[in-house]
Amino acid sequence: MIQIETLDLNFQEEKHSIGAFIIKTSEGPILVESGPMSTFDTLVNEIKRVGYQLTDIKHVFLTHIHFDHAGAAWKFAEHGAKIYVHPIGLPHLNSPEKLWSSAKQIYQDKMEVLWGDMQPISLDLLITAQDQDVFTFGDTTVKVHYTPGHAVHHNAYQVNDVVFTGDVAGVQIDKGPVVPPCPPPDINIELWKESIQKLKNLQPKKLYLTHFDVKDNPLQILTDLENVLTQWANFIKPYYDQKATTEEIVPHFMQFTTENFRAAGLSEADILTYEFANPSWMSVNGLLRYWKLKEQGRI
Secondary structure, three states: OOEEEEEEOOHHHOOOOOEEEEEEEOOEEEEEOOOOHHHHHHHHHHHHHOOOOHHHOOEEEOOOOOHHHHOOHHHHHHOOOEEEEOOOOHHHHHOOHHHHHHHHHHHHHHHHHHHOOOOOOOHHHEEEOOOOOEEEEOOEEEEEEEOOOOOOOOEEEEEOOEEEEEOOOOEOOOOOOOEOOOOOOOOOHHHHHHHHHHHHHHOOOEEEEOOOEEEOOHHHHHHHHHHHHHHHHHHHHHHHHOOOOHHHHHHHHHHHHHHHHHHOOOOHHHHHHHHHHOOHHHHHHHHHHHHHHHHOOOO
């Protein structure tokens, strides 16, 4: 039986917001997701908690290159680990300057506090992980499934009958609602729904969500996500048509999502955890861009 450990990175001192995972194999541990550099010390302590040292990690699988998933990958490469990533994302890990400067425009002086720093990873340690690729580590096989929609460089990884989904299966904190993280620039609702169906077709028994932890009701998660993705996109569309700004929309969007969270029985603390894991203003930005690209015929 596959042995998996969830590592809580305690992002911004908020539990159950960002996770990483250790897969125990006969050839040593595999790490799925690195989290941001700002939580690296926590990650190392979590790795020790489950019985390993930093230098035991020789293989790191990244679902995509957003900072909350991949920001600390370079520290593992610094110790010789191989980093597996979709080919579209690979060059940005080798030369992260463009990725960093683009995010800096959004986060400005909060960049380092939120994400730490990011250094280049040597090409000889970056391994291309393309759709249907299979990697074997002793008694464990990792199969790659390309799952764009949240990001054009997004992979999910299947081990036996479980799938590590990154962001393509959404965010669900504890037993709360499942919601889609929609940051710019790559949100594509149509592709995302195709990826959701792709995961459904795998008929997994469990999903491991980076935000957050293991879920044993995959088909319900994926169906709910598809429905909420449609709801969110449709909520933003009239504001896009009115040419409203992100700043104008965010309070209305937060009221809309907060009412849904409260109706599901979430406390204010629970709602705050969702906001850390999936900031409202990012989703508003991403969905506005989606409608703009759709209007231009680019998706």
